[in-house]
Amino acid sequence: MPALATKFKDNMIAVHTGSKRDKNTILINGDWIGAKQTMTIINSFDNSVISEVSCANNDHVEQAIQSAKQAFKLNQYQPSHERAAILKGAAQKVLARLEEFAQTIALETGKPIVAARKEVSRCANTLNLSAEEATRLTGETVKFDSFSGGENRLGYYEHVPLGVIVAITPFNDPLNLAAHKIGPALAAGNAVILKPSQQAPLSAIKLVEVLIESGLANGQVNVLTGYARDFAQCLVSSKDVAMVTYTGGEASGEIIAKNAGIKKLAMELGANSPVIVMDDCNLDKAVEACVSGSYWAVGQNCIGVQRIYIERGIYQQFKAKFIEQTAQLTVGDQLIDSNDVGPMINEAEAKRIESWVNSAVDKGANLLVGGKRTGACYYPTALDNVANTENLICQEAFGPVVSLFPFSDLDDTVALANNVEFSIHGAVFTSNINTAMKVSRELDVAGVMVNDSSDYRLDAMPFGGAKRGSMGREGVKFAVKEMTHTKVFCMNLDA
The missing domain is CATH 3.40.605.10 (Aldehyde Dehydrogenase; Chain A, domain 1)
Known part of the structure; x- marks a missing residue:
């Protein structure tokens, strides 16, 4: 120490x-x-x-x-x-x-x-x-x-x-x-x-x-x-x-x-926050916000980013930039200013996330970055090709792990985003006001962040759950x- x-x-x-x-x-x-x-x-x-x-x-x-x-x-x-x-x-x-x-x-x-x-x-x-x-x-x-x-x-x-x-x-x-x-x-x-x-x-x-x-x-x-x-x-x-x-x-x-x-x-x-990234967004800002939203406070954040749905035309670009920025995050002693990610609340929680990630990979998911644990520290992790039945998708992860999905049909994607029992925030990145309004209206959440990740919160605004968590x-x-x-x-x- x-x-x-x-x-x-x-x-x-x-x-x-x-x-x-x-x-x-x-x-x-x-x-x-x-x-x-x-x-x-x-x-x-x-x-x-x-x-x-x-x-x-x-x-x-x-x-x-x-x-x-x-x-x-x-x-x-x-x-x-x-x-x-x-x-x-x-x-x-x-x-x-x-x-x-x-x-x-x-x-x-x-x-x-x-x-x-x-x-x-x-x-x-x-x-x-x-x-x-x-x-x-x-x-x-x-x-x-x-x-x-x-x-x-x-x-x-x-x-x-x-x-x-x-x-x-x-x-x-x-x-x-x-x-x-x-x-x-x-x-x-x-x-x-x-x-x-x-x-x-x-x-x-x-x-x-x-x-x-x-x-x-x-x-x-x-x-x-x-x-x-x-x-x-x-x-x-x-x-x-x-x-x-x-x-x-x-x-x-x-x-x-x-x-x-x-x-x-x-x-x-709690929640399982979805983020939708459209191909007309500011890509660099979307990646930066999603990396921060996924791993801020070690991912132990009820409105942290957990699922990111990226329009297929920019999927490979988004994924490459997301992996690059995630890999640069430093992990270690939480009291050192230069460290981005500290330990989880205890080793048992880190082992839980480890088991969830391993389960997803064993069933065909691709580990893009991270997937490593040292004691209570679980390294920032991203996957794709994760089955919708995996805990990482259908439960609240509450850890430094996020799953990426390409999509072509927005209506189908909104339906997938809504396919959880508990929700608080969702987010959409787009430069099209009509898309922003459509997604904001149709996401079954208590708050929609446009061109911000789901983890943005002002302490003066109403905050709470939707669906079963309301x-x-x-x-x-x-x-x-x-x-x-x-x-x-x-x-x-x-x-």
């Missing part, structure tokens, strides 16, 4: 498990506490221990719920300018500690440091957007006299908070996705119980620390670290929880939905609305 990484790793252990809090990573009513059981957080590049965190249990769940209920009761009428000030203050602190946050993200996820820095900047933007929406959450007047019997009545509706919200976040964007749940929830006046990823909880813990430093009241955010299997059922099934917001895999999402009971759910369950929307303005309900005030002037 390079000297910089070793030095920072030692510092980080001091921050997270040393004299400051030791292994006290469970937050209840403003107090960081520990538990009998702990778990280690590993740097998947060299298997070194980064930190140790406590594992919550059902008793901690009950304490966190009671704390959140009390905090909501005390703070639900907090002025919106005060909520905004806390969120803005946290955003400023995150930016002031950008490198510290970025190093934490990189170490616990394997995300290359350059990508980690971008995530920190996006987190600050998400918090600032949440601060703005806190003061914009307004209702409207209602024309009660628009129907007979409503004469002499005046009124309006407003958006009011739901209460206690459980937020369950994944490892791939451990800081910004936590901000996308906590920020809007606090902006709307809710209390939050955060369950961060068990593989990568440290960034989310640091975010909560910053919110507390910025004036967050005790209990407005509680944190439960550890294994979801030990306490998630108790957490999501509680009748005192008004909403569960979850980002992660389908299997866990289905378990949450079955256990949650009658309450609001918002879920983003359960609510993130994007700060839209998440705030998801985390409230409307309340009507009507006055009869004849009384």
Whole structure:
């Protein structure tokens, strides 16, 4: 391990498990506490221990719920300018500690440091957007006299908070996705119980620390670290929880939905993103965007490029350029700025991708570039001639691998692009506005990027799944609305 990484790793252990809090990573009513059981957080590049965190249990769940209920009761009428000030203050602190946050993200996820820095900047933007929406959450007047019997009545509706919200976040964007749940929830006046990823909880813990430093009241955010299997059922099934917001895999999402009971759910369950490349596009820009979209953040990206359909007339050119640029990507220690691709979250995930690629090749696919694994590092990989029944095509790969297909008929290609159960984004590269509009209309996705790869996202835009994965929307303005309900005030002037 390079000297910089070793030095920072030692510092980080001091921050997270040393004299400051030791292994006290469970937050209840403003107090960081520990538990009998702990778990280690590993740097998947060299298997070194980064930190140790406590594992919550059902008793901690009950304490966190009671704390959140009390905090909501005390703070639900907090002025919106005060909520905004806390969120803005946290955003400023995150930016002031950008490198510290970025190093934490990189170490616990394997995300290359350059990508980690971008995530920190996006987190600050998400918090600032949440601060703005806190003061914009307004209702409207209602024309009660628009129907007979409503004469002499005046009124309006407003958006009011739901209460206690459980937020369950994944490892791939451990800081910004936590901000996308906590920020809007606090902006709307809710209390939050955060369950961060068990593989990568440290960034989310640091975010909560910053919110507390910025004036967050005790209990407005509680944190439960550890294994979801030990306490998630108790957490999501509680009748005192008004909403569960979850980002992660389908299997866990289905378990949450079955256990949650009658309450609001918002879920983003992954995708298998298609990109269509027309022969009238800017070829060089399309290749560059698709390479970036395929391998950014080690391909562990729910809107990352997974399938690329290239019009036959430019297929060979596109393929040659794509292979050339992919082969130039450097793989290794995620803390080194010059490395483009770091390790996956763990070696087991790298082995899964390896097995999927090997299966496709054994059944006739052509390995164009990559196909190599060293520990948790899987080299950027591209294939063609992959059967549509292979996992690489019909499942979410969530790794640095992409499949290329030539096509001649656009309608047939759109049908193939839509032939998955879960989708979020799709993309098309073309200089023809009619083609852009046709593909945008016909792709069965929640967002279409034209002349951008599918992995483009602005934190202010609505974001979520289509088809089976369509359960609510993130994007700060839209998440705030998801985390409230409307309340009507009507006055009869004849009384």
